[in-house]
Amino acid sequence: MTVDLLAIPLSCGFFALVVAAVLLVRRSERRLGRGPGAPSAPRMPGPDGGTDPIAAYLDRMSGELALPAADVAEVRAELAGHLADSIASLEAEGLDRETAIREALGRLGPAVELGRQIRAAHQSTRRLLAGAGGGVFAAGGGFVLGYIGGGFAVAAVAVGIAALMAGLAAAGLHLPDLLQDPHGIGGNSILIGLTTTIAAWAATRYAVRTSASVSHRTPHSVAVVWAAAGGLGFGWWALFGLHGYQSGSTVAAELCIPVAAVAGAFVRIERPLPHSPRWAVVVGLIAFIVVPLVLFAAVGSSGSGSGSGQAASFQASDLHLDTVAPMAPAQWLPDQIMTSGADADGASGATVINAQRISGQSTLPIAPLLSNWRDLRFESWHALPEDEPGPGGIDTHYTSPFAVQPAALNGESLDATFDFGRLRDAGSWWVLLTAVGPDGHRYRLDEFGYGGSSDFSGSAWDWLMAPQ
Amino acid sequence: MEGRIRGQLLKGTTTLLVLTVLRDGELYGYEIAQRIRERSGGAFVPSEGSLYPALHSLEAAGALEASWQASDRGPRRRYYKITKTGLGMLREHSQEWATFSLGMARAVGGADQ
Structure with a gap:
């Protein structure tokens, strides 16, 4: 070691x-x-x-x-x-x-x-400068203390919610997934966002009260400066500085950070800071130890950008694939096609989807096979979460794909690239190859398609700017 | 009032007078005004309105230290004590004043002749 x-x-x-x-x-x-x-x-x-x-x-x-x-x-x-x-x-x-x-x-x-x-x-200039320096120093200490105290508080609340959910589940009541977090990693991001929110509130509050005291000014007279500094600083950090899994819930939690920084400079700023009672420290400490254990036990393993491959043991009807389009008639598609995917290498992390003839069927090249078809494209549809019972497949609540890419012929393969990690709420997805047939209707060319799941990864700004 | 120095002449001397009387020991505001009056034989009567801003300025500059102490009569008093910085400031002001007063004496004496 x-x-x-x-x-x-x-x-x-x-x-x-x-x-x-x-x-x-x-x-x-x-x-x-x-x-x-x-x-x-x-x-x-x-x-x-x-x-x-x-x-x-x-x-x-x-x-x-x-x-x-x-x-x-x-x-x-x-x-x-x-x-x-x-x-x-x-x-x-x-x-x-x-x-x-x-x-x-x-x-x-x-x-x-x-x-x-x-x-x-x-109110001398020297005291004003000392107040500014003291405020910055106190903001740093206040942020650390707020993060520790906020961690205790948020963990305690999380334990309470987890206990409530367990109780409701035992009683047969299942609440909807408010976090829309199928892989269980959004909860951690939200906890961190809320903890940082409390830390930002404490930071500007400590800064205002310390700089007011050192510079011999009233807290209200220095609050505007610290609110502006805290709002801009924490705002930039929340938008561009926090990278990782993002969803509507995590972005909302992260955008609370600059708001809390501004509020910390103004709300009841004339009142002294509360001193935590001893029992609160003990409860927070217990929660701080227990919550990670509960989360580790509950969350389990999760992946990003993973593909499940073909669900060969299921019938196409089990996957609700007719929601996308009917299967192409055999007279127009004499050979079977299989869609599959792979994580692209390189920095983008995007997923490459491709379709090929199923080997062993015929020796015809793929181009003549598809000569009757036009407007070939891969359609990405929201799918049922993989961890739910059953075969999964298309989520029938949706009537249109959330992403579409033209299928480009590349040798004996049709290719398209989907950056699921930069699409909002992609979650579980199912990709199918479709095309317009000789009769002018759109059909799917692959019987089963290809499924997987991805989590948005980036900053809050990336998520806000990303297409839905 | 006859025998007293005009207010204009006292301007700028408050710091020197305060530091001088505090060199001998701790005093509170009212005592400082009284001590200046006594030491000058009644010639200097500093404006009480300018005394407290001067005391607080000197405290902010580190020339004085203040502390609340119990009093024999009435409420607690805020006593001022000169610091090492204040002693240095007193030396500078004293030298400036000596130079100024000597020059003034020569100039005024020369005019009389």
Whole structure:
């Protein structure tokens, strides 16, 4: 066994990043919230028991601060203490309380101007840059923590749904396949998409609250910047960065990622982050261990772009092939043809379909055999899933093929290439060779056709742009 | 008021005055204003409205550290303490002020002659 020495410092650095981000965010939480250590400004009664001029002055001054809540509370408390001292001193000099209050407030100057000057003192360019850097750092830590926590949460929900489905199945109730995931791999992509959605939400939320705290600004004032950055960054990643199996469900889950990033910057951003209760951590940990075991047991093996070959033990009638076209009359097609396929080599991964004479029948070349026929083409039809009981064959819910390619004569073979991996929801398919006969009607030339199944592979953008 | 320096002349000196009085120990805002007034024999009465923005600017620049402490009378106070950065800033401002005041004295004295 070899140990990658680079993995050790990388792991340590990764762990240090998360711990530092957590400490940074927790420190930011103390500044953004009032917290137990933040002093509160004492309220003083007015001289006539009516409207308190000191509180009114402090309110006007606070309205100009636009600082985090803890900073506002500190400035208010500091100035309230200053006014208390100043008033007491003036009263000691012989002024009555009302005059002393007026004089003390006059010495501080206009409340609005004082508030603006104190805000300018706090919101320096240096702090703004530090806030931006801290926000990026916290976003990284928040993403990792959100991914871990989101993984727990999503796994727990998945276990619950699996238990519900098992219970319903035991009761004889079968729900429709909402995921349209015949091979069981879409569920994993959806789980990853939802987990990443939670991570994106946490990332922008951590970024907003940390940068607000470090730069001495309100969360709302920096939220727009982080929402734009998070929406664009995560949006690009969701559309172009996540490659693999795609379906309508997985694309929907992936498009939730940038939406969550924007929402994380705005929704209830003034509220402190919740601290997970201990029981939630324990439940999440159990789910995190149990869910993969359940999924591994349930999903089983799956393939991509595989062909099942001829279902020789079945009759053509079992496969509902007449849905496509009737079989060509023997007088117009004296020799039998067989369609088969193979995965193309190279980067495309497309499937090559070909049709040939069944060997041992006759020695006639294929071209004269098909001289009575025109518009030869391969038709790809949606088929019944392979793992369902029965012979499979054409899915009779469909009345037209989802892909058609002209059959090109190549020596003694008719060829066409289908890129099933880039066709939306191709799933299980059945390919038949058809042509228009001397009577002007379309017939199928191959008795059984050729079946297989494929999963869309690519990015969410590829899926959105792909033909249906 | 006779014997006091005009407000315009005090502009720009608040930082030097604050750092100077804090060199001797921790003080809170109101005490700082009082100490400046006492040390100048009543000649300097800094605007209280400019005192707090100056204190917060110096804190943001790392020249001061602030902490909340219990007070003998009234609510808790926010005490300011000069830092190593603040001492360096005080030296620079003091040298600038010495150069400025010497030049002003020469210029004004020369005009009288």
